[in-house]
Amino acid sequence: MSIYLDYNATTPMRPEVLDAMKPYFDSHFGNAGSVHSRGREAKRALEEARETIASALGVREKEAVVFVSGGTEGDNLAIKGVAWAARERGRHIVTSAVEHRAVIGACRALEQQGFEVTYLPIDAEGLIDPETVERSLRADTTLISLMHANNETGVIFPIAEIGQLTRERGIVFHTDAVQTFGRLPVNVETHGADLLTLSGHKIYGPKGIGALYVRPGTRIVPQIHGGEQEQGARAGTENVAAAIGMACAVKIALESMPTEHYRLRTLRDRLETGILGRITGTRRNGDQDRRLPNTSNISFHGVREDSLMAALDLEGVEVSAGAACASGAPESSYVLQAMGRRPEIDGGGIRFSLGAATTEAEIERVIDLLPGVVERVRTATLQGAGVRVRA
Known part of the structure; x- marks a missing residue:
């Protein structure tokens, strides 16, 4: 055996998660955007899942949680969405040299579109110094994106200190919490995050589902266009079954x-x-x-x-x-x-x-x-x- x-790569789905999802593959298969009874039933279940995840993050407004296809899409929506929304104010972004490839890839793409990115160093133990972050800031800095914990080494960044710094400067702060959520307490107020990325398959939930917390008032430009699903932040028919599975996994992880x-x-x-x-x-x-x-x-x-x-x-x-x-x-x-x-x-x-x-x-x-x-x-x-x- x-x-x-x-x-850290992925986790097996818990039996309880699969059981929670099963009805939404057959008898409760409605589209959450439909107005008939089966659609309303799907919408109600989707919103309950959204509320569970919001509560786990210490959030009162469930609408602040946007369902996405996973951590990679969540990171891209956060970084590109904020960068384009704030481009008239500034085009400078700060991140680290050891971010997940989804973050680095999004930043590289923005560099090709005229944005400037500072990739901060870490020390020999994998830690980042908040003072290094502060020294990197400029008048045209509009976004900082730093992970909560590194996916390869597990080293935890001082997110709360950095979050306080960004609030004082009025800079949008995004953190990728894919590896920490369900393993460590994650609270957007404590961490000072304006955007925070989660993924279902890292917490014994299904693949193909994730969530992005977007603090109310934070402007982002959608990266997928079409319908007005997910408060207009992400078009496309919602994956109701996966969202329910993720919410179930969240409850078990917290317990x-x-x-x-x-x-x-x-x-x-x-x-x-x-x-x-x-x-x-x-x-x-x-x-x-x-x-x-x-x-x-x-x-x-x-x-x-x-x-x-x-x-x-x-x-x-x-x-x-x-x-x-x-x-x-x-x-x-x-x-x-x-x-x-x-x-x-x-x-x-x-x-x-x-x-x-x-x-x-x-x-x-x-x-x-x-x-x-x-x-x-x-x-x-x-x-x-x-x-x-x-x-």
């Missing part, structure tokens, strides 16, 4: 968060202690304390991340060499490079991300298995480089 340690936080942190720390203590040439990537409780990123000296990931897969251990959206990318992790890691010296980084089904027995199995796998991969790497290995 395989051991799945890639929960289990306190106990899961402690359990996953304990298992993660045990995994790290075992790896760093038993395998030479290993290094944790990311601040020891200020990171997600379920995430560990480890570099193995003399080992390519793709080779080690493949070797572990053959042993039934499923991990990641970074973000799932970067699969197949030939270059090493841009997140680790931004932290000053050198893959040719430090080795590639492997992300172990734990979840609801992770057990203590699985962690012990990985700790026992990994030293031998790493040794085999290191030996093969040296032999491939023409280095003679003594028997």
